[in-house]
Amino acid sequence: MSASPPSNPADIVSGSCEYTSLPITDLSSSQAYKLLTGVVVPRPIAWISTRSTGGVVNVAPFSSYNYVADTPPMLAVNIGLHDDGCLKDTARNIRDTGEFVVNVTTRAALDVMNASSARYGADTSEAEQLGIELLSSQVISAPRVASSPVHMECRLSQIVPLGAGVNTLYIGEIVMFHLAKDVYDGRHVNSVAIDPLARLGGPFYASLGEIFKRKRPLEPGGAPDGEAGK
Numbered sequence: 568m569s570a571s572p573p574s575n576p577a578d579i580v581s582g583s584c585e586y587t588s589l590p591i592t593d594l595s596s597s598q599a600y601k602l603l604t605g606v607v608v609p610r611p612i613a614w615i616s617t618r619s620t621g622g623v624v625n626v627a628p629f630s631s632y633n634y635v636a637d638t639p640p641m642l643a644v645n646i647g648l649h650d651d652g653c654l655k656d657t658a659r660n661i662r663d664t665g666e667f668v669v670n671v672t673t674r675a676a677l678d679v680m681n682a683s684s685a686r687y688g689a690d691t692s693e694a695e696q697l698g699i700e701l702l703s704s705q706v707i708s709a710p711r712v713a714s715s716p717v718h719m720e721c722r723l724s725q726i727v728p729l730g731a732g733v734n735t736l737y738i739g740e741i742v743m744f745h746l747a748k749d750v751y752d753g754r755h756v757n758s759v760a761i762d763p764l765a766r767l768g769g770p771f772y773a774s775l776g777e778i779f780k781r782k783r784p785l786e787p788g789g790a791p792d793g794e795a796g797k
Contacts, residue, residue: 604768
């Protein structure tokens, strides 16, 4: 763990700041996208594997993604349309089969993951083209990416259209977790050992970097959780 960041509010708000204010009505979709992906950072990357009804395995990365529930555990990923208005293969496969696997992307997988973001034909498997090794899932038919230390087998729960229809949120219920032994000891996940890759704006990515620790207080002004009465 590294040194702590400033925690004094005065250190945060001191000094003068100048802002550029941008009304949404003045922005194109492309400009809004660049702003969002530049400021909503870092973002975890869901390297999603699916299988089409014809048996073709698709593997593609998405960074508009997060967990959204824990009872039952659920993930959500926003998948936009191609520029020509067509569904992406991942979205089509999820709709057709109701299944997908979220593989956690690691720093070691950066180049092959990035290569899998290219637009391959629906009848072309990124796994075959890029030499991505696969593992069978235990509950669903979509395979897992072998190089990932964490896989989450998901069944589609909800499809939620967003905004003007360009984006759609796919919510999946996790039906099986798979965690490599070097990242999970049976009780705790070792996030550092996962070495996850994060998405920034433009062509940029990041790793975990510095890690800070803060225990959550039980109440405002109270002792941190686990330290009451000490």
